[in-house]
Structures are given as structure tokens and as C-alpha cells.
Amino acid sequence: MRTPVIAAAAGALALSLGLTACGSESGSGGGDGDTLVVGATPTPAGEVLTYIKDNLAKKEGLDLRITEFTDYVAPNTALQEGSLDANLYQHAPYLKDFNESKKTDLAPVTEVYLPPMGVYAKKTKDVADLPAGATVAVPNDTTNEGRALQLLASKGVIGLKKGVGGTATPQDITSNPKKLTIKPLEPAQLPRSLEDVDAAVINNNYALDADLSPKKDAILLESPKDNPYNNVLAVKKGDEDDPRVKKLAKLLTSPEVKQFIEDKYKGSVLPVAAS
Structure with a gap:
């Protein structure tokens, strides 16, 4: 691991x-x-x-x-x-x-x-509307990186190998129709990265610390179900x-x-x- x-x-x-x-x-x-x-x-x-x-x-x-x-x-x-x-x-x-x-x-x-966890963006209102070639920042620790990739995959933005679950890494991406660049960053840096990337998948506590409302501001938010x-x-x-x-x-x-x-x-x- x-x-x-x-x-x-x-x-x-x-x-x-x-x-x-x-x-x-x-x-x-x-x-x-x-x-x-x-x-x-x-x-x-x-x-x-x-x-x-x-x-x-x-x-x-x-x-x-x-x-x-x-x-x-x-x-x-x-x-x-x-x-x-x-x-x-x-x-x-x-x-x-x-x-x-x-x-x-x-x-x-x-x-x-x-x-x-949520996906946030400055210029995009729906994760499906991310532009081709967009850069998406994700947490760089093992479990939260996998969690972020699973969130993106839940809306078909990327596809992942079957069964990888929360241990997914960028190497497990099997389809990437928009040719997104996945950029792992230290979790605390993710809110600041919104100035430099097209979107970022941000842990809830760091989003709240940056005055982002997960409920209102996230363009994609995790479901509580299971x-x-x-x-x-x-x-x-x-x-x-x-x-x-x-x-x-x-x-x-x-x-x-x-x-x-x-x-x-x-x-x-x-x-x-x-x-």
C-alpha cells in the first residue's frame, strides 16, 4: 500500500x-x-x-x-x-x-x-460540463485520493477498474473521455488550488475552512447512502x-x-x- x-x-x-x-x-x-x-x-x-x-x-x-x-x-x-x-x-x-x-x-x-466530499470549480456549474483537457486536483493521501476518484466516476467523468473501490489511483482509470489531468495535492492546499485548476475534489473540513458551502457550492457532492x-x-x-x-x-x-x-x-x- x-x-x-x-x-x-x-x-x-x-x-x-x-x-x-x-x-x-x-x-x-x-x-x-x-x-x-x-x-x-x-x-x-x-x-x-x-x-x-x-x-x-x-x-x-x-x-x-x-x-x-x-x-x-x-x-x-x-x-x-x-x-x-x-x-x-x-x-x-x-x-x-x-x-x-x-x-x-x-x-x-x-x-x-x-x-x-465535494467537487468545486470557479467557472463550471456541473461536473459534466468540465472542458476537455481540464485539470482536476484531488487529495494525495491514499484513501482520500481513491474516494475522490470514485466520486468522479460516480457521474461517468472517468471510468475505473472494476473492484478497486476506495484504493483507486490515477493508474486505475480505464476511461477518460474528456482527457482530464488528475493532479494529486496535499489536502489542505486544495481550496487554494481552485485559482490554478479547473476543478478540485476537496475534503469537507478544508472546504468549510475556506468558506465554501458543500451543500451550496459543490458542483458534485457525495451521497450519504451506504x-x-x-x-x-x-x-x-x-x-x-x-x-x-x-x-x-x-x-x-x-x-x-x-x-x-x-x-x-x-x-x-x-x-x-x-x-
């Missing part, structure tokens, strides 16, 4: 410089007692966790500390090394691939929401039954959080119970 195309040095830099603690709390290690240190990307995971911290955690006797990260590698590295107790930002296929490629030992606890890419609360294997983790899992799947997600994101993020 291919290793995600992200330099180890960049991951280390993100871990040391690219994370920010929410609120006034800080700390270099996991939580003690009832404190749970959770890593997250700012949107939507950080916002969902902040809602829980401000409105629900105290009643459950949970002291929630949130640490935000700007990439997809550092939150799992920190969880494996023990400076986090849990994280929320990734889907199970990415977590599985990360464990295999990085030799980590992380486990999903519960599914929380679906952040649908979608395997729900984001999960993850912990180091063996910590699934930690009472603090169980409290957070209960809150993340509560009616209150479901309502918060529906009200705030208006269809751009879908709580698992509603998907």
Missing part, C-alpha cells in the same frame, strides 16, 4: 508548530482524572467538540480539553505518542490505512457524522472502554449534538443518525 504523500518532516513540523489549544487550557500530555484531551481539525470537529465542552460536558462530569491541528498526520501521531487521549477528524478507511502505513495502533470508537466515510472518534487501541471516552462517545451521538450539526451546517455535514 502506498504511504500518504506527506513528508515526515512536514508531519513533525505540524506537530510542533501547527497545532493550537482551544481556550485557555494547555498541556503537553494526555488528561488526568476526568480530563480528556481530544485532537481535532478546526471545522467541523473542533466546533462540534466546543459545543459539547460549552453545553454538555459538565453535566456528564467530563473535563474536555480540545487541541486543534491543521493537517491529517499530526493528530494520529500525537494520539499514538500519548499527548492526546482521543481524536476526531478522520474516517475509518483513513485510520486503517494510517495504522498499516505508519505501524500505529489506533482504533475507532463510534461514528459521529459524515462530512461529504457511505463508508463517516468520521469517527478514535483512541489508542485498548482505551475504547475508558470511562471518559465513553462519556464523550455518548455526547457525540446525542440528540443535542445531532441538532447542533443540523442547525449549524444545514446539510453540509450530516450527523450519522440523519444520514
Whole structure:
């Protein structure tokens, strides 16, 4: 399996410089007692966790500390090394691939929401209208690249080898009637790439961070039906039954959080119970 195309040095830099603690709390290690240190990307995971911290955690006797990260590698590295107790930002296929490629030992606890991936373009209103020879940027990590190619294939823009599923790569493209150029990029760069490419397949959190509305702005959006890419609360294997983790899992799947997600994101993020 291919290793995600992200330099180890960049991951280390993100871990040391690219994370920010929410609120006034800080700390270099996991939580003690009832404190749970959770890593997250700012949107939507950080916002969902902040809602829980401000409105629900105290009643459950949970002291929630949130640490935000700007990439997809550092939150799992920190969880494996023990400076986090849990994280929320990734889907199970990415977590599985990360464990295999990085030799980590992380486990999903519960599914929380679906952040649908979308295709965005500055000048095109329908993915079927992409011009011949168009350049389409996609995420460069193994699982999200395959996910992006599957999304394009779902509308016949490209054809893929039968059975490749979420592990598809550009080499698995069997038909390309518009002769598209597929350009893998680091996921965080994809919103900025819209100035230079004809379209980009962008992960939901980076789209929201760039003030793009998946529901309104995407020219093609994933369907929630039978979608395997729900984001999960993850912990180091063996910590699934930690009472603090169980409290957070209960809150993340509560009616209150479901309502918060529906009200705030208006269809751009879908709580698992509603998907």
C-alpha cells in the first residue's frame, strides 16, 4: 500500500508548530482524572467538540480539553505518542490505512457524522460540463485520493477498474473521455488550488475552512447512502472502554449534538443518525 504523500518532516513540523489549544487550557500530555484531551481539525470537529465542552460536558462530569491541528498526520501521531487521549477528524478507511502505513495502533470508537466530499470549480456549474483537457486536483493521501476518484466516476467523468473501490489511483482509470489531468495535492492546499485548476475534489473540513458551502457550492457532492466515510472518534487501541471516552462517545451521538450539526451546517455535514 502506498504511504500518504506527506513528508515526515512536514508531519513533525505540524506537530510542533501547527497545532493550537482551544481556550485557555494547555498541556503537553494526555488528561488526568476526568480530563480528556481530544485532537481535532478546526471545522467541523473542533466546533462540534466546543459545543459539547460549552453545553454538555459538565453535566456528564467530563473535563474536555480540545487541541486543534491543521493537517491529517499530526493528530494520529500525537494520539499514538500519548499527548492526546482521543481524536476526531478522520474516517475509518483513513485510520486503517494510517495504522498499516505508519505501524500505529489506533482504533475507532463510534461514528459521529459524515462530512461529504465535494467537487468545486470557479467557472463550471456541473461536473459534466468540465472542458476537455481540464485539470482536476484531488487529495494525495491514499484513501482520500481513491474516494475522490470514485466520486468522479460516480457521474461517468472517468471510468475505473472494476473492484478497486476506495484504493483507486490515477493508474486505475480505464476511461477518460474528456482527457482530464488528475493532479494529486496535499489536502489542505486544495481550496487554494481552485485559482490554478479547473476543478478540485476537496475534503469537507478544508472546504468549510475556506468558506465554501458543500451543500451550496459543490458542483458534485457525495451521497450519504451506504457511505463508508463517516468520521469517527478514535483512541489508542485498548482505551475504547475508558470511562471518559465513553462519556464523550455518548455526547457525540446525542440528540443535542445531532441538532447542533443540523442547525449549524444545514446539510453540509450530516450527523450519522440523519444520514
